[in-house]
Each structure stands twice: as C-alpha cells, then as structure tokens.
Amino acid sequence: MTGAAYQPSMLDLAEAGPALTSLAALRRHALDRGAWVDHLPGWVQGSDDVLETLLYRVDWRAERRRMYDGEVDVPRLLRWYAARERLPHELLTRAREELNRHYAPEPGERFVTAGMCLYRDGRDSVAWHGDTHGRSARVDTMVAIVSFGAPRPLLLRPRGGGPGLRFPLGHGDLVVMGGSCQRTWEHCVPKTTRAVGPRVSVQFRPAGVA
Numbered sequence: 481m482t483g484a485a486y487q488p489s490m491l492d493l494a495e496a497g498p499a500l501t502s503l504a505a506l507r508r509h510a511l512d513r514g515a516w517v518d519h520l521p522g523w524v525q526g527s528d529d530v531l532e533t534l535l536y537r538v539d540w541r542a543e544r545r546r547m548y549d550g551e552v553d554v555p556r557l558l559r560w561y562a563a564r565e566r567l568p569h570e571l572l573t574r575a576r577e578e579l580n581r582h583y584a585p586e587p588g589e590r591f592v593t594a595g596m597c598l599y600r601d602g603r604d605s606v607a608w609h610g611d612t613h614g615r616s617a618r619v620d621t622m623v624a625i626v627s628f629g630a631p632r633p634l635l636l637r638p639r640g641g642g643p644g645l646r647f648p649l650g651h652g653d654l655v656v657m658g659g660s661c662q663r664t665w666e667h668c669v670p671k672t673t674r675a676v677g678p679r680v681s682v683q684f685r686p687a688g689v690a
C-alpha cells in the first residue's frame with residue numbers, strides 16, 4: 481500500500497450494483513398549456529445490469545391491436561406491473577421510491593404501476609399519443625420514464641399543431657412528463673432505419689392512469 485486514499489476500482493463499483501444519482505440535477509422544461517417535462521440524463525449508473533435483467537428475465541408479451549377491419553401486431557413487446565407486483569430489478573423499486581420522495585410536493589399522485597416496453601430494434605416504435613386512458617384524460621398527472629439500452633428519441637408535439645421537442649433518451653436517462661402534458665401534448669418514439677439495439681422503457685404511473 482502506498483498510503484494513498486482508497487479509490488474504489490471499476491470492479492468494486494460493478495459489484496456495488498447499479499445506483500441512482502441525485503434528482504436535484506433534474507432540469508425542467510416548461511411547455512405551454514400547463515405542461516412540463518423534467519429531464520435527467522444518466523440518472524441510473526451501472527445500467528447494464530438492469531438492462532440485462534429486463535431483457536432476459538421479464539416475460540415479455542406480444543400484443544395485437546384492432547385496426548380498421550383487421551388486426552395488427554403492436555410494434556413492441558409489453559409487460560405491465562400492477563401496484564403490488566414485485567418489479568424485476570431491485571433498482572426499479574428504489575427508483576420508484578426516489579421519484580415518489582422527490583415529487584411528493586407536486587400535485588398529482590404517487591407512482592405505483594410500472595409499464596414496460598421492449599423495442600427490439602429500429603422497426604419497433606410507439607405512434608403519436610397521450611397517456612389518456614383513465615383519469616389522465618381529465619386531470620393533471622405525471623408519467624416518469626426510465627430508459628435502458630439503445631438511445632431512442634422521445635418526441636413531443638402540442639395537440640393541434642405547433643413546434644415540438646425532442647429528448648434523446650439514452651441508457652439510464654430519466655424523463656418525467658407532468659402537468660397537462662398527456663391531455664394537451666402528444667408523444668411518440670419513431671421508427672428508425674438506423675441499426676439500433678434493443679431499448680427497454682419503464683414507465684411509472686399513478687393508479688388509474690394509463
């Protein structure tokens with residue numbers, strides 16, 4: 481030993497498992513019509529471990545949707561966790577607790593459910609929509625998204641037209657849509673012809689919001 485202060489090696493950090501950085505670093509983007517978006521790149525450190533668990537341990541489900549006179553595959557795999565279900569990685573349980581602590585002063589309710597989407601490659605996507613099933617159709621609410629894996633942009637645009645925004649969501653990044661965002665704006669994750677690897681999105685929502 482040289483007497484130098486102990487520095488954790490990369491190996492120690494990896495063994496300590498994934499960790500969350502401070503939510504104090506969140507940056508708020510005020511949109512018009514009472515909507516806002518909070519963004520914190522790199523909220524989760526050591527995300528590889530979480531991604532691996534999500535890719536290989538979640539019982540992903542393919543869904544089909546009615547479309548005009550037929551049915552089509554939903555272009556992503558899905559898994560929805562009810563309030564009482566154990567989440568597939570302990571980091572996600574901690575993340576939800578941290579979000580609830582941080583956002584407690586905001587109007588709206590605690591995050592309880594976790595919706596998960598797996599975008600297998602650039603052909604998977606989610607079309608323009610607002611999360612307006614349930615109470616979010618009428619009242620302000622928050623939806624928090626933690627992203628793992630290949631970076632894909634989340635696009636937002638005001639309903640009825642106007643300039644939009646683009647948030648590049650990378651490995652471990654957090655974005656929170658709040659206020660009237662689900663009612664007055666829409667969001668999407670577009671398809672891309674670029675070769676991209678899988679991405680998992682974890683969406684925390686209050687009860688009765690989807």
Ligand SMILES: O=C(O)CCC(=O)C(=O)O
Binds near residue numbers: 669
């Ligand atoms: O992939 C994402 O981060 C967005 C997913 C989304 O908007 C939804 O499932 O409602």
Ligand SMILES: [Fe+2]
Binds near residue numbers: 610611
């Ligand atoms: Fe959504």
